[in-house]
Amino acid sequence: MSQISDLLFDTTVAAASLKDFLAGGRLRLGVTGLSRSGKTVFITSLVHHLTRAVAAHGRKNQLPVFRVAAENRLRSAHLDPQPDDAVPRFSYEEHLSALTGADRHWPQSTRRISELRVTLEYDRKSAGLLSSFRPGPARLDIDIVDYPGEWLLDLPLLEKSYAQWSRETLEAASAAARATIAADWRGATAGVEPQEPASEDVARKLAALFTNYLRAAKTERFALSTLPPGRFLMPGELEGSPALTFAPLPVEEGSAPPSGSLAAMMERRYEAYKTHVVRPFFRDHFARLDRQIVLVDALAALNSGPAAVRDLETALADVLTAFRTGRSNLLSTIFRPKIDRILFAATKADHLHHTSHDRLEAVLRHLTSRAIERAEGVGATIDVIALAAVRATREAIVKHDGESLAAIVGTPIEGERIGDDVFDGVAEGAIFPGELPADPRHVFRGDALALAEEDADFRFLKFRPPIASLGRDKEPLPLPHIRLDRAMEFLFGDRVG
Numbered sequence: 001m002s003q004i005s006d007l008l009f010d011t012t013v014a015a016a017s018l019k020d021f022l023a024g025g026r027l028r029l030g031v032t033g034l035s036r037s038g039k040t041v042f043i044t045s046l047v048h049h050l051t052r053a054v055a056a057h058g059r060k061n062q063l064p065v066f067r068v069a070a071e072n073r074l075r076s077a078h079l080d081p082q083p084d085d086a087v088p089r090f091s092y093e094e095h096l097s098a099l100t101g102a103d104r105h106w107p108q109s110t111r112r113i114s115e116l117r118v119t120l121e122y123d124r125k126s127a128g129l130l131s132s133f134r135p136g137p138a139r140l141d142i143d144i145v146d147y148p149g150e151w152l153l154d155l156p157l158l159e160k161s162y163a164q165w166s167r168e169t170l171e172a173a174s175a176a177a178r179a180t181i182a183a184d185w186r187g188a189t190a191g192v193e194p195q196e197p198a199s200e201d202v203a204r205k206l207a208a209l210f211t212n213y214l215r216a217a218k219t220e221r222f223a224l225s226t227l228p229p230g231r232f233l234m235p236g237e238l239e240g241s242p243a244l245t246f247a248p249l250p251v252e253e254g255s256a257p258p259s260g261s262l263a264a265m266m267e268r269r270y271e272a273y274k275t276h277v278v279r280p281f282f283r284d285h286f287a288r289l290d291r292q293i294v295l296v297d298a299l300a301a302l303n304s305g306p307a308a309v310r311d312l313e314t315a316l317a318d319v320l321t322a323f324r325t326g327r328s329n330l331l332s333t334i335f336r337p338k339i340d341r342i343l344f345a346a347t348k349a350d351h352l353h354h355t356s357h358d359r360l361e362a363v364l365r366h367l368t369s370r371a372i373e374r375a376e377g378v379g380a381t382i383d384v385i386a387l388a389a390v391r392a393t394r395e396a397i398v399k400h401d402g403e404s405l406a407a408i409v410g411t412p413i414e415g416e417r418i419g420d421d422v423f424d425g426v427a428e429g430a431i432f433p434g435e436l437p438a439d440p441r442h443v444f445r446g447d448a449l450a451l452a453e454e455d456a457d458f459r460f461l462k463f464r465p466p467i468a469s470l471g472r473d474k475e476p477l478p479l480p481h482i483r484l485d486r487a488m489e490f491l492f493g494d495r496v497g
């Protein structure tokens with residue numbers, strides 16, 4: 001980046017940060033995670049719990065660890081218009097009626113950025129100096145921003161040259177777990193010369209094969225966490241544009257490719273991707289966040305085996321690198337990206353018996369530990385949690401061959417099967433979810449979820465959301481969850497003290 005554009009870029013970020021700072025009583029909460037990690041369900045359940053906490057008074061408190069609610073200081077929580085007019089609104093009502101309606105089902109996949117403001121009115125814990133200036137309940141506007149984790153993994157590109165990114169991407173593709181799915185694309189890459197004259201046909205062919213490889217890596221069978229560029233799999237309106245029609249080539253780092261060459265064309269497009277996709281996301285969204293939760297479907301990776309787990313560990317390290325991006329140059333050290341708390345959350349913990357919830361947390365802690373150690377300069381408090389935004393199962397002891405086994409029970413979604421039995425979406429099913437290892441280091445071994453072979457395919461049956469009970473107003477009350485209140489307390493509990 002030239003110095004002038006560097007300066008303009010940072011000044012825009014600074015202006016946005018200052019505006020947010022002056023407004024006060026506001027918190028921008030980023031919710032991210034790779035696709036299907038549980039972002040939509042998390043936000044919907046979080047907002048439902050906040051906005052219905054007061055209606056649910058008198059019932060068992062569902063948020064004992066979220067202090068403002070547990071101490072009965074939350075007066076109200078309601079949705080307000082969001083501050084950013086150009087960002088799609090998070091379709092809260094639609095997602096909530098999917099989860100809690102008569103035909104209860106999980107919400108649709110979303111794949112784009114969206115935003116929702118929820119405003120909390122609460123009593124301060126102690127009537128300090130501030131409340132004599134501002135009598136009545138205090139207020140906190142929480143702007144929740146849901147964005148794909150794939151965009152976050154793009155941020156480190158801002159500090160990488162085309163040559164460096166190419167080298168890393170080609171190296172990663174040669175790893176055993178990726179080599180087969182990368183074979184076609186790598187074969188085609190080996191068949192071209194970076195110095196040969198630029199050709200749109202060649203660029204399109206390589207970009208298409210590269211995209212196929214990225215797509216294959218993400219399927220359930222491999223469950224590999226993605227490599228950038230994130231928009232190759234979710235192009236939106238940029239589909240077919242030059243900024244999305246490039247692929248890595250083995251070029252030398254530090255030397256410019258000859259003009260008119262294929263490598264020069266690819267490099268220009270890679271830079272265009274950074275300018276038109278990555279940088280605007282950093283400036284308009286990421287740099288304005290105060291807090292961040294990163295949702296991780298660790299169970300899907302564990303289910304796929306050690307290669308997926310190792311890949312997830314790398315992706316988590318990249319996520320932490322993303323939080324360091326933009327903190328290195330002069331102006332951004334004055335107006336630093338402000339994220340001061342980051343929570344890594346293993347989602348869907350309701351697929352495990354509660355005896356394994358702490359173990360799931362330990363696994364995620366283990367997977368992030370090396371990255372956290374290296375993440376000096378992130379300048380944020382980082383914590384790790386295992387949660388279920390919606391608890392779709394309950395626990396039971398099932399007798400099996402004279403033994404008592406801890407099982408989880410729920411309504412599998414229509415079409416799920418155990419052996420030859422196909423579920424109809426109405427009948428309940430019990431599964432023995434298996435135990436996570438007591439020593440989290442064992443997740444890198446093939447037997448992480450120790451279970452008999454024949455159990456393997458139904459270990460992660462998908463369950464329907466549970467039936468919501470209705471409040472006095474006949475509207476659904478919040479669904480059960482696991483440790484959602486702990487996440488709330490970490491993410492914004494200090495701001496409503």
Ligand SMILES: Nc1nc2c(ncn2[C@@H]2O[C@H](COP(=O)(O)OP(=O)(O)OP(=O)(O)O)[C@@H](O)[C@H]2O)c(=O)[nH]1
Pocket residue numbers: 033034035036037038039040041042106107108109110111148347348349350351387388389390391392462463
């Ligand atoms: N049992 C259970 N399943 C969950 C939970 N959260 C998410 N899921 C499952 O995970 C799927 C994906 O959840 P979403 O919230 O749509 O994930 P997302 O990250 O928004 O996905 P994209 O919009 O595709 O990026 C859901 O359809 C459910 O099957 C949970 O708390 N419990």
Ligand SMILES: [Mg+2]
Pocket residue numbers: 039040041108109110111
């Ligand atoms: Mg979503």
